[in-house]
Amino acid sequence: MTCSATILITARDAASTIERAVRSACLQGDCSILLIDDFSSDETVLLAHAVAGRRLKVVRPPAHTTLGIARQTGLTALDTPYGMWLDADDELLPGRLESFIEAMEYSSADIVTDGAELFDGPSGIFQAMLPIPGFLIGRSPLARLFERNYLPVTGGIGFRTEFARKIGYDPTLNGAEDYDFLLRATAANARYSLLASTGYRIYGYPQSLSRDIGNQRDMCSRALGKHRYEDVRDLYIQAGYDDRIAHWGLVSMAMYRKQYQAALEFLKRAEQLIADPDEVLEPDG
Incomplete structure:
Protein backbone atom coordinates (compact mmCIF):
# COMPACT_ATOMS: atom_id res chain seq x y z
CA MET A 1 0.00 0.00 0.00
CA THR A 2 1.44 3.36 -0.99
CA CYS A 3 1.39 6.30 1.36
CA SER A 4 -1.61 7.98 -0.25
CA ALA A 5 -3.49 8.46 3.01
CA THR A 6 -3.08 10.09 6.39
CA ILE A 7 -4.65 9.00 9.66
CA LEU A 8 -5.79 12.05 11.62
CA ILE A 9 -6.17 11.96 15.40
CA THR A 10 -7.63 14.82 17.42
CA ALA A 11 -6.56 14.74 21.05
CA ARG A 12 -6.69 16.75 24.25
CA ASP A 13 -5.28 15.33 27.48
CA ALA A 14 -5.49 11.79 26.08
CA ALA A 15 -2.42 10.34 27.77
CA SER A 16 -4.36 7.34 29.06
CA THR A 17 -5.46 6.18 25.58
CA ILE A 18 -3.25 7.81 22.94
CA GLU A 19 -0.66 5.01 22.81
CA ARG A 20 -3.33 2.45 21.94
CA ALA A 21 -4.79 4.69 19.24
CA VAL A 22 -1.44 5.56 17.66
CA ARG A 23 -0.23 1.96 17.81
CA SER A 24 -3.32 0.84 15.88
CA ALA A 25 -2.65 3.58 13.32
CA CYS A 26 0.95 2.43 12.86
CA LEU A 27 -0.27 -1.11 12.14
CA GLN A 28 -2.30 0.14 9.17
CA GLY A 29 0.83 0.21 7.00
CA ASP A 30 3.17 2.85 5.62
CA CYS A 31 0.90 5.83 6.16
CA SER A 32 1.34 9.27 7.64
CA ILE A 33 -0.13 10.04 11.07
CA LEU A 34 -1.27 13.55 11.91
CA LEU A 35 -1.96 14.42 15.54
CA ILE A 36 -4.09 17.51 16.10
CA ASP A 37 -3.14 18.34 19.66
CA ASP A 38 -5.77 20.62 21.18
CA PHE A 39 -3.39 22.09 23.76
CA SER A 40 -2.99 19.03 25.96
CA SER A 41 -1.67 19.66 29.46
CA ASP A 42 -0.48 16.08 29.91
CA GLU A 43 1.98 13.82 28.06
CA THR A 44 -0.29 13.11 25.07
CA VAL A 45 2.18 14.39 22.45
CA LEU A 46 5.23 12.82 24.08
CA LEU A 47 3.57 9.40 24.27
CA ALA A 48 2.32 9.60 20.69
CA HIS A 49 5.84 10.42 19.47
CA ALA A 50 7.26 7.51 21.45
CA VAL A 51 4.99 5.10 19.56
CA ALA A 52 5.04 6.56 16.04
CA GLY A 53 8.44 8.23 15.88
CA ARG A 54 9.11 10.22 12.71
CA ARG A 55 5.85 9.11 11.13
CA LEU A 56 3.98 11.45 13.45
CA LYS A 57 3.36 15.08 12.58
CA VAL A 58 1.80 17.36 15.20
CA VAL A 59 -0.28 20.47 14.53
CA ARG A 60 -2.32 22.67 16.83
CA PRO A 61 -5.35 24.89 16.28
CA PRO A 62 -4.93 28.63 16.95
CA ALA A 63 -6.48 28.16 20.39
CA HIS A 64 -8.39 25.57 22.41
CA THR A 65 -11.99 26.27 21.42
CA THR A 66 -14.18 23.72 19.62
CA LEU A 67 -13.96 20.28 18.07
CA GLY A 68 -14.99 21.84 14.76
CA ILE A 69 -11.89 24.03 14.74
CA ALA A 70 -9.66 21.12 15.77
CA ARG A 71 -10.92 18.96 12.91
CA GLN A 72 -10.66 21.80 10.41
CA THR A 73 -7.06 22.38 11.50
CA GLY A 74 -6.25 18.79 10.65
CA LEU A 75 -8.09 18.91 7.34
CA THR A 76 -6.18 22.06 6.35
CA ALA A 77 -2.82 20.48 7.21
CA LEU A 78 -3.49 17.32 5.20
CA ASP A 79 -1.13 16.69 2.27
CA THR A 80 -2.33 13.29 0.98
CA PRO A 81 -5.21 12.49 -1.41
CA TYR A 82 -7.08 10.53 1.26
CA GLY A 83 -7.63 10.83 4.98
CA MET A 84 -9.18 8.82 7.80
CA TRP A 85 -10.17 10.02 11.26
CA LEU A 86 -9.43 8.18 14.49
CA ASP A 87 -10.60 9.35 17.91
CA ALA A 88 -7.83 9.43 20.50
CA ASP A 89 -9.67 6.99 22.78
CA ASP A 90 -10.58 4.50 20.03
CA GLU A 91 -8.70 1.93 17.96
CA LEU A 92 -8.40 0.87 14.32
CA LEU A 93 -8.69 -2.81 13.46
CA PRO A 94 -6.15 -4.35 11.04
CA GLY A 95 -6.59 -3.64 7.34
CA ARG A 96 -9.12 -0.85 7.70
CA LEU A 97 -7.14 1.86 5.93
CA GLU A 98 -6.26 -0.39 3.00
CA SER A 99 -9.91 -1.33 2.44
CA PHE A 100 -10.92 2.33 2.64
CA ILE A 101 -8.34 3.37 0.06
CA GLU A 102 -9.53 0.60 -2.26
CA ALA A 103 -13.12 1.80 -1.92
CA MET A 104 -12.17 5.36 -2.77
CA GLU A 105 -9.91 4.39 -5.67
CA TYR A 106 -12.15 1.81 -7.33
CA SER A 107 -15.65 3.06 -6.55
CA SER A 108 -14.84 6.79 -6.67
CA ALA A 109 -16.33 7.20 -3.19
CA ASP A 110 -15.96 10.54 -1.44
CA ILE A 111 -16.67 9.09 2.01
CA VAL A 112 -16.16 5.55 3.35
CA THR A 113 -17.30 4.03 6.61
CA ASP A 114 -17.94 0.61 8.12
CA GLY A 115 -19.15 -1.21 11.21
CA ALA A 116 -17.68 -1.09 14.70
CA GLU A 117 -17.13 -3.02 17.90
CA LEU A 118 -18.24 -1.28 21.08
CA PHE A 119 -16.24 -1.75 24.28
CA ASP A 120 -16.65 -0.24 27.72
CA GLY A 121 -13.65 2.04 28.14
CA PRO A 122 -12.89 1.73 31.87
CA SER A 123 -13.27 -2.07 32.02
CA GLY A 124 -12.33 -3.02 28.46
CA ILE A 125 -15.33 -5.36 28.32
CA PHE A 126 -16.95 -6.01 24.93
CA GLN A 127 -20.50 -4.70 24.73
CA ALA A 128 -21.90 -4.96 21.20
CA MET A 129 -21.33 -5.21 17.47
CA LEU A 130 -22.48 -2.12 15.59
CA PRO A 131 -23.01 -2.94 11.91
CA ILE A 132 -24.21 -0.46 9.32
CA PRO A 133 -28.01 -0.86 9.09
CA GLY A 134 -29.07 -2.84 6.03
CA PHE A 135 -31.72 -0.32 5.02
CA LEU A 136 -28.96 2.20 4.21
CA ILE A 137 -27.16 -0.10 1.79
CA GLY A 138 -27.65 0.68 -1.89
CA ARG A 139 -29.36 4.02 -1.29
CA SER A 140 -27.99 7.28 -2.61
CA PRO A 141 -28.04 9.92 -1.29
CA LEU A 142 -28.06 8.86 2.37
CA ALA A 143 -31.18 10.87 3.12
CA ARG A 144 -32.05 8.79 6.20
CA LEU A 145 -29.19 10.49 8.08
CA PHE A 146 -31.50 13.47 8.50
CA GLU A 147 -33.74 11.33 10.76
CA ARG A 148 -30.87 10.41 13.05
CA ASN A 149 -27.26 9.34 12.76
CA TYR A 150 -27.56 5.67 11.86
CA LEU A 151 -23.84 5.23 11.09
CA PRO A 152 -21.82 3.53 13.86
CA VAL A 153 -18.58 5.42 13.12
CA THR A 154 -19.32 9.07 12.40
CA GLY A 155 -16.07 10.42 13.82
CA GLY A 156 -13.85 7.82 12.13
CA ILE A 157 -14.78 8.12 8.46
CA GLY A 158 -12.42 7.87 5.52
CA PHE A 159 -12.61 10.60 2.93
CA ARG A 160 -11.29 12.04 -0.28
CA THR A 161 -9.33 15.13 0.79
CA GLU A 162 -10.39 17.35 -2.09
CA PHE A 163 -14.07 16.68 -1.42
CA ALA A 164 -13.78 17.00 2.37
CA ARG A 165 -12.17 20.42 2.06
CA LYS A 166 -15.11 21.63 0.00
CA ILE A 167 -17.43 20.66 2.86
CA GLY A 168 -15.23 21.64 5.80
CA TYR A 169 -16.02 21.55 9.52
CA ASP A 170 -18.18 24.11 11.29
CA PRO A 171 -15.91 25.99 13.73
CA THR A 172 -18.85 26.89 15.98
CA LEU A 173 -19.77 23.29 16.83
CA ASN A 174 -18.27 21.66 19.91
CA GLY A 175 -19.92 18.30 19.40
CA ALA A 176 -21.80 16.71 16.49
CA GLU A 177 -19.36 18.44 14.14
CA ASP A 178 -18.83 15.07 12.45
CA TYR A 179 -22.58 14.54 12.01
CA ASP A 180 -22.94 18.07 10.66
CA PHE A 181 -20.17 17.32 8.15
CA LEU A 182 -22.02 14.23 6.92
CA LEU A 183 -25.34 16.07 6.59
CA ARG A 184 -23.79 18.81 4.48
CA ALA A 185 -21.84 16.23 2.48
CA THR A 186 -25.06 14.32 1.79
CA ALA A 187 -26.78 17.52 0.68
CA ALA A 188 -23.82 18.07 -1.67
CA ASN A 189 -24.39 14.62 -3.26
CA ALA A 190 -21.45 12.88 -1.63
CA ARG A 191 -20.70 9.42 -2.97
CA TYR A 192 -20.62 6.99 -0.04
CA SER A 193 -19.13 3.52 0.22
CA LEU A 194 -20.65 1.59 3.13
CA LEU A 195 -18.53 -1.47 3.87
CA ALA A 196 -19.93 -4.62 5.45
CA SER A 197 -16.68 -5.17 7.34
CA THR A 198 -15.95 -4.15 10.92
CA GLY A 199 -12.82 -2.04 11.10
CA TYR A 200 -13.17 0.24 14.12
CA ARG A 201 -13.25 -0.30 17.87
CA ILE A 202 -15.10 2.27 19.97
CA TYR A 203 -14.33 2.63 23.67
CA GLY A 204 -17.09 4.36 25.61
CA TYR A 205 -16.11 6.56 28.55
CA PRO A 206 -18.47 8.38 30.93
CA GLN A 207 -16.52 11.63 30.59
CA SER A 208 -16.65 11.72 26.77
CA LEU A 209 -18.24 14.84 25.32
CA SER A 210 -20.47 12.63 23.18
CA ARG A 211 -22.04 11.32 26.42
CA ASP A 212 -23.27 14.83 27.24
CA ILE A 213 -26.78 14.26 25.88
CA GLY A 214 -27.90 17.86 26.33
CA ASN A 215 -24.95 19.23 24.38
CA GLN A 216 -25.30 16.58 21.67
CA ARG A 217 -28.97 17.38 21.17
CA ASP A 218 -28.23 21.09 20.93
CA MET A 219 -25.39 20.57 18.45
CA CYS A 220 -27.46 18.13 16.35
CA SER A 221 -30.34 20.59 16.32
CA ARG A 222 -28.04 23.30 15.02
CA ALA A 223 -26.68 20.96 12.36
CA LEU A 224 -30.16 19.98 11.18
CA GLY A 225 -31.26 23.61 11.24
CA LYS A 226 -28.98 24.37 8.30
CA HIS A 227 -31.19 22.37 5.93
CA ARG A 228 -34.59 23.23 4.50
Missing part, protein backbone atom coordinates in the same frame (compact mmCIF):
# COMPACT_ATOMS: atom_id res chain seq x y z
CA TYR A 229 -37.31 20.62 4.89
CA GLU A 230 -38.19 20.75 1.20
CA ASP A 231 -34.57 20.10 0.23
CA VAL A 232 -34.34 17.11 2.56
CA ARG A 233 -37.61 15.73 1.18
CA ASP A 234 -36.11 15.97 -2.31
CA LEU A 235 -33.13 13.91 -1.12
CA TYR A 236 -35.50 11.15 0.05
CA ILE A 237 -37.26 11.11 -3.31
CA GLN A 238 -33.93 11.13 -5.14
CA ALA A 239 -32.87 8.09 -3.09
CA GLY A 240 -35.98 6.19 -4.19
CA TYR A 241 -38.16 6.54 -1.09
CA ASP A 242 -41.83 7.34 -1.42
CA ASP A 243 -43.39 10.51 -0.07
CA ARG A 244 -44.72 8.72 3.00
CA ILE A 245 -41.26 7.66 4.18
CA ALA A 246 -39.95 11.12 3.36
CA HIS A 247 -42.53 12.75 5.60
CA TRP A 248 -41.84 10.35 8.47
CA GLY A 249 -38.20 11.39 8.15
CA LEU A 250 -39.19 15.03 8.30
CA VAL A 251 -41.18 14.33 11.49
CA SER A 252 -37.99 13.08 13.17
CA MET A 253 -35.96 15.98 11.80
CA ALA A 254 -38.48 18.54 13.07
CA MET A 255 -38.57 16.91 16.52
CA TYR A 256 -34.78 17.20 16.85
CA ARG A 257 -35.06 20.85 15.82
CA LYS A 258 -37.75 21.34 18.49
CA GLN A 259 -40.15 22.59 15.83
CA TYR A 260 -43.08 20.61 17.13
CA GLN A 261 -45.80 22.25 15.06
CA ALA A 262 -43.88 21.42 11.90
CA ALA A 263 -43.49 17.83 13.14
CA LEU A 264 -47.24 17.59 13.66
CA GLU A 265 -47.94 18.86 10.15
CA PHE A 266 -45.52 16.34 8.63
CA LEU A 267 -47.13 13.59 10.73
CA LYS A 268 -50.58 14.48 9.44
CA ARG A 269 -49.27 14.40 5.88
CA ALA A 270 -47.59 11.02 6.44
CA GLU A 271 -50.83 9.57 7.83
CA GLN A 272 -52.74 10.73 4.76
CA LEU A 273 -50.23 8.92 2.54
CA ILE A 274 -50.59 5.53 4.27
CA ALA A 275 -52.89 3.30 2.25
CA ASP A 276 -52.63 0.26 4.56
CA PRO A 277 -52.93 1.06 8.30
CA ASP A 278 -51.38 -2.32 9.18
CA GLU A 279 -48.25 -1.76 7.09
CA VAL A 280 -45.01 -1.69 9.09
CA LEU A 281 -42.64 1.14 8.23
CA GLU A 282 -38.98 0.23 8.05
CA PRO A 283 -36.50 0.27 9.61
CA ASP A 284 -38.01 -0.32 13.04
CA GLY A 285 -41.75 -0.16 12.54
Whole structure:
Protein backbone atom coordinates (compact mmCIF):
# COMPACT_ATOMS: atom_id res chain seq x y z
CA MET A 1 0.00 0.00 0.00
CA THR A 2 1.44 3.36 -0.99
CA CYS A 3 1.39 6.30 1.36
CA SER A 4 -1.61 7.98 -0.25
CA ALA A 5 -3.49 8.46 3.01
CA THR A 6 -3.08 10.09 6.39
CA ILE A 7 -4.65 9.00 9.66
CA LEU A 8 -5.79 12.05 11.62
CA ILE A 9 -6.17 11.96 15.40
CA THR A 10 -7.63 14.82 17.42
CA ALA A 11 -6.56 14.74 21.05
CA ARG A 12 -6.69 16.75 24.25
CA ASP A 13 -5.28 15.33 27.48
CA ALA A 14 -5.49 11.79 26.08
CA ALA A 15 -2.42 10.34 27.77
CA SER A 16 -4.36 7.34 29.06
CA THR A 17 -5.46 6.18 25.58
CA ILE A 18 -3.25 7.81 22.94
CA GLU A 19 -0.66 5.01 22.81
CA ARG A 20 -3.33 2.45 21.94
CA ALA A 21 -4.79 4.69 19.24
CA VAL A 22 -1.44 5.56 17.66
CA ARG A 23 -0.23 1.96 17.81
CA SER A 24 -3.32 0.84 15.88
CA ALA A 25 -2.65 3.58 13.32
CA CYS A 26 0.95 2.43 12.86
CA LEU A 27 -0.27 -1.11 12.14
CA GLN A 28 -2.30 0.14 9.17
CA GLY A 29 0.83 0.21 7.00
CA ASP A 30 3.17 2.85 5.62
CA CYS A 31 0.90 5.83 6.16
CA SER A 32 1.34 9.27 7.64
CA ILE A 33 -0.13 10.04 11.07
CA LEU A 34 -1.27 13.55 11.91
CA LEU A 35 -1.96 14.42 15.54
CA ILE A 36 -4.09 17.51 16.10
CA ASP A 37 -3.14 18.34 19.66
CA ASP A 38 -5.77 20.62 21.18
CA PHE A 39 -3.39 22.09 23.76
CA SER A 40 -2.99 19.03 25.96
CA SER A 41 -1.67 19.66 29.46
CA ASP A 42 -0.48 16.08 29.91
CA GLU A 43 1.98 13.82 28.06
CA THR A 44 -0.29 13.11 25.07
CA VAL A 45 2.18 14.39 22.45
CA LEU A 46 5.23 12.82 24.08
CA LEU A 47 3.57 9.40 24.27
CA ALA A 48 2.32 9.60 20.69
CA HIS A 49 5.84 10.42 19.47
CA ALA A 50 7.26 7.51 21.45
CA VAL A 51 4.99 5.10 19.56
CA ALA A 52 5.04 6.56 16.04
CA GLY A 53 8.44 8.23 15.88
CA ARG A 54 9.11 10.22 12.71
CA ARG A 55 5.85 9.11 11.13
CA LEU A 56 3.98 11.45 13.45
CA LYS A 57 3.36 15.08 12.58
CA VAL A 58 1.80 17.36 15.20
CA VAL A 59 -0.28 20.47 14.53
CA ARG A 60 -2.32 22.67 16.83
CA PRO A 61 -5.35 24.89 16.28
CA PRO A 62 -4.93 28.63 16.95
CA ALA A 63 -6.48 28.16 20.39
CA HIS A 64 -8.39 25.57 22.41
CA THR A 65 -11.99 26.27 21.42
CA THR A 66 -14.18 23.72 19.62
CA LEU A 67 -13.96 20.28 18.07
CA GLY A 68 -14.99 21.84 14.76
CA ILE A 69 -11.89 24.03 14.74
CA ALA A 70 -9.66 21.12 15.77
CA ARG A 71 -10.92 18.96 12.91
CA GLN A 72 -10.66 21.80 10.41
CA THR A 73 -7.06 22.38 11.50
CA GLY A 74 -6.25 18.79 10.65
CA LEU A 75 -8.09 18.91 7.34
CA THR A 76 -6.18 22.06 6.35
CA ALA A 77 -2.82 20.48 7.21
CA LEU A 78 -3.49 17.32 5.20
CA ASP A 79 -1.13 16.69 2.27
CA THR A 80 -2.33 13.29 0.98
CA PRO A 81 -5.21 12.49 -1.41
CA TYR A 82 -7.08 10.53 1.26
CA GLY A 83 -7.63 10.83 4.98
CA MET A 84 -9.18 8.82 7.80
CA TRP A 85 -10.17 10.02 11.26
CA LEU A 86 -9.43 8.18 14.49
CA ASP A 87 -10.60 9.35 17.91
CA ALA A 88 -7.83 9.43 20.50
CA ASP A 89 -9.67 6.99 22.78
CA ASP A 90 -10.58 4.50 20.03
CA GLU A 91 -8.70 1.93 17.96
CA LEU A 92 -8.40 0.87 14.32
CA LEU A 93 -8.69 -2.81 13.46
CA PRO A 94 -6.15 -4.35 11.04
CA GLY A 95 -6.59 -3.64 7.34
CA ARG A 96 -9.12 -0.85 7.70
CA LEU A 97 -7.14 1.86 5.93
CA GLU A 98 -6.26 -0.39 3.00
CA SER A 99 -9.91 -1.33 2.44
CA PHE A 100 -10.92 2.33 2.64
CA ILE A 101 -8.34 3.37 0.06
CA GLU A 102 -9.53 0.60 -2.26
CA ALA A 103 -13.12 1.80 -1.92
CA MET A 104 -12.17 5.36 -2.77
CA GLU A 105 -9.91 4.39 -5.67
CA TYR A 106 -12.15 1.81 -7.33
CA SER A 107 -15.65 3.06 -6.55
CA SER A 108 -14.84 6.79 -6.67
CA ALA A 109 -16.33 7.20 -3.19
CA ASP A 110 -15.96 10.54 -1.44
CA ILE A 111 -16.67 9.09 2.01
CA VAL A 112 -16.16 5.55 3.35
CA THR A 113 -17.30 4.03 6.61
CA ASP A 114 -17.94 0.61 8.12
CA GLY A 115 -19.15 -1.21 11.21
CA ALA A 116 -17.68 -1.09 14.70
CA GLU A 117 -17.13 -3.02 17.90
CA LEU A 118 -18.24 -1.28 21.08
CA PHE A 119 -16.24 -1.75 24.28
CA ASP A 120 -16.65 -0.24 27.72
CA GLY A 121 -13.65 2.04 28.14
CA PRO A 122 -12.89 1.73 31.87
CA SER A 123 -13.27 -2.07 32.02
CA GLY A 124 -12.33 -3.02 28.46
CA ILE A 125 -15.33 -5.36 28.32
CA PHE A 126 -16.95 -6.01 24.93
CA GLN A 127 -20.50 -4.70 24.73
CA ALA A 128 -21.90 -4.96 21.20
CA MET A 129 -21.33 -5.21 17.47
CA LEU A 130 -22.48 -2.12 15.59
CA PRO A 131 -23.01 -2.94 11.91
CA ILE A 132 -24.21 -0.46 9.32
CA PRO A 133 -28.01 -0.86 9.09
CA GLY A 134 -29.07 -2.84 6.03
CA PHE A 135 -31.72 -0.32 5.02
CA LEU A 136 -28.96 2.20 4.21
CA ILE A 137 -27.16 -0.10 1.79
CA GLY A 138 -27.65 0.68 -1.89
CA ARG A 139 -29.36 4.02 -1.29
CA SER A 140 -27.99 7.28 -2.61
CA PRO A 141 -28.04 9.92 -1.29
CA LEU A 142 -28.06 8.86 2.37
CA ALA A 143 -31.18 10.87 3.12
CA ARG A 144 -32.05 8.79 6.20
CA LEU A 145 -29.19 10.49 8.08
CA PHE A 146 -31.50 13.47 8.50
CA GLU A 147 -33.74 11.33 10.76
CA ARG A 148 -30.87 10.41 13.05
CA ASN A 149 -27.26 9.34 12.76
CA TYR A 150 -27.56 5.67 11.86
CA LEU A 151 -23.84 5.23 11.09
CA PRO A 152 -21.82 3.53 13.86
CA VAL A 153 -18.58 5.42 13.12
CA THR A 154 -19.32 9.07 12.40
CA GLY A 155 -16.07 10.42 13.82
CA GLY A 156 -13.85 7.82 12.13
CA ILE A 157 -14.78 8.12 8.46
CA GLY A 158 -12.42 7.87 5.52
CA PHE A 159 -12.61 10.60 2.93
CA ARG A 160 -11.29 12.04 -0.28
CA THR A 161 -9.33 15.13 0.79
CA GLU A 162 -10.39 17.35 -2.09
CA PHE A 163 -14.07 16.68 -1.42
CA ALA A 164 -13.78 17.00 2.37
CA ARG A 165 -12.17 20.42 2.06
CA LYS A 166 -15.11 21.63 0.00
CA ILE A 167 -17.43 20.66 2.86
CA GLY A 168 -15.23 21.64 5.80
CA TYR A 169 -16.02 21.55 9.52
CA ASP A 170 -18.18 24.11 11.29
CA PRO A 171 -15.91 25.99 13.73
CA THR A 172 -18.85 26.89 15.98
CA LEU A 173 -19.77 23.29 16.83
CA ASN A 174 -18.27 21.66 19.91
CA GLY A 175 -19.92 18.30 19.40
CA ALA A 176 -21.80 16.71 16.49
CA GLU A 177 -19.36 18.44 14.14
CA ASP A 178 -18.83 15.07 12.45
CA TYR A 179 -22.58 14.54 12.01
CA ASP A 180 -22.94 18.07 10.66
CA PHE A 181 -20.17 17.32 8.15
CA LEU A 182 -22.02 14.23 6.92
CA LEU A 183 -25.34 16.07 6.59
CA ARG A 184 -23.79 18.81 4.48
CA ALA A 185 -21.84 16.23 2.48
CA THR A 186 -25.06 14.32 1.79
CA ALA A 187 -26.78 17.52 0.68
CA ALA A 188 -23.82 18.07 -1.67
CA ASN A 189 -24.39 14.62 -3.26
CA ALA A 190 -21.45 12.88 -1.63
CA ARG A 191 -20.70 9.42 -2.97
CA TYR A 192 -20.62 6.99 -0.04
CA SER A 193 -19.13 3.52 0.22
CA LEU A 194 -20.65 1.59 3.13
CA LEU A 195 -18.53 -1.47 3.87
CA ALA A 196 -19.93 -4.62 5.45
CA SER A 197 -16.68 -5.17 7.34
CA THR A 198 -15.95 -4.15 10.92
CA GLY A 199 -12.82 -2.04 11.10
CA TYR A 200 -13.17 0.24 14.12
CA ARG A 201 -13.25 -0.30 17.87
CA ILE A 202 -15.10 2.27 19.97
CA TYR A 203 -14.33 2.63 23.67
CA GLY A 204 -17.09 4.36 25.61
CA TYR A 205 -16.11 6.56 28.55
CA PRO A 206 -18.47 8.38 30.93
CA GLN A 207 -16.52 11.63 30.59
CA SER A 208 -16.65 11.72 26.77
CA LEU A 209 -18.24 14.84 25.32
CA SER A 210 -20.47 12.63 23.18
CA ARG A 211 -22.04 11.32 26.42
CA ASP A 212 -23.27 14.83 27.24
CA ILE A 213 -26.78 14.26 25.88
CA GLY A 214 -27.90 17.86 26.33
CA ASN A 215 -24.95 19.23 24.38
CA GLN A 216 -25.30 16.58 21.67
CA ARG A 217 -28.97 17.38 21.17
CA ASP A 218 -28.23 21.09 20.93
CA MET A 219 -25.39 20.57 18.45
CA CYS A 220 -27.46 18.13 16.35
CA SER A 221 -30.34 20.59 16.32
CA ARG A 222 -28.04 23.30 15.02
CA ALA A 223 -26.68 20.96 12.36
CA LEU A 224 -30.16 19.98 11.18
CA GLY A 225 -31.26 23.61 11.24
CA LYS A 226 -28.98 24.37 8.30
CA HIS A 227 -31.19 22.37 5.93
CA ARG A 228 -34.59 23.23 4.50
CA TYR A 229 -37.31 20.62 4.89
CA GLU A 230 -38.19 20.75 1.20
CA ASP A 231 -34.57 20.10 0.23
CA VAL A 232 -34.34 17.11 2.56
CA ARG A 233 -37.61 15.73 1.18
CA ASP A 234 -36.11 15.97 -2.31
CA LEU A 235 -33.13 13.91 -1.12
CA TYR A 236 -35.50 11.15 0.05
CA ILE A 237 -37.26 11.11 -3.31
CA GLN A 238 -33.93 11.13 -5.14
CA ALA A 239 -32.87 8.09 -3.09
CA GLY A 240 -35.98 6.19 -4.19
CA TYR A 241 -38.16 6.54 -1.09
CA ASP A 242 -41.83 7.34 -1.42
CA ASP A 243 -43.39 10.51 -0.07
CA ARG A 244 -44.72 8.72 3.00
CA ILE A 245 -41.26 7.66 4.18
CA ALA A 246 -39.95 11.12 3.36
CA HIS A 247 -42.53 12.75 5.60
CA TRP A 248 -41.84 10.35 8.47
CA GLY A 249 -38.20 11.39 8.15
CA LEU A 250 -39.19 15.03 8.30
CA VAL A 251 -41.18 14.33 11.49
CA SER A 252 -37.99 13.08 13.17
CA MET A 253 -35.96 15.98 11.80
CA ALA A 254 -38.48 18.54 13.07
CA MET A 255 -38.57 16.91 16.52
CA TYR A 256 -34.78 17.20 16.85
CA ARG A 257 -35.06 20.85 15.82
CA LYS A 258 -37.75 21.34 18.49
CA GLN A 259 -40.15 22.59 15.83
CA TYR A 260 -43.08 20.61 17.13
CA GLN A 261 -45.80 22.25 15.06
CA ALA A 262 -43.88 21.42 11.90
CA ALA A 263 -43.49 17.83 13.14
CA LEU A 264 -47.24 17.59 13.66
CA GLU A 265 -47.94 18.86 10.15
CA PHE A 266 -45.52 16.34 8.63
CA LEU A 267 -47.13 13.59 10.73
CA LYS A 268 -50.58 14.48 9.44
CA ARG A 269 -49.27 14.40 5.88
CA ALA A 270 -47.59 11.02 6.44
CA GLU A 271 -50.83 9.57 7.83
CA GLN A 272 -52.74 10.73 4.76
CA LEU A 273 -50.23 8.92 2.54
CA ILE A 274 -50.59 5.53 4.27
CA ALA A 275 -52.89 3.30 2.25
CA ASP A 276 -52.63 0.26 4.56
CA PRO A 277 -52.93 1.06 8.30
CA ASP A 278 -51.38 -2.32 9.18
CA GLU A 279 -48.25 -1.76 7.09
CA VAL A 280 -45.01 -1.69 9.09
CA LEU A 281 -42.64 1.14 8.23
CA GLU A 282 -38.98 0.23 8.05
CA PRO A 283 -36.50 0.27 9.61
CA ASP A 284 -38.01 -0.32 13.04
CA GLY A 285 -41.75 -0.16 12.54
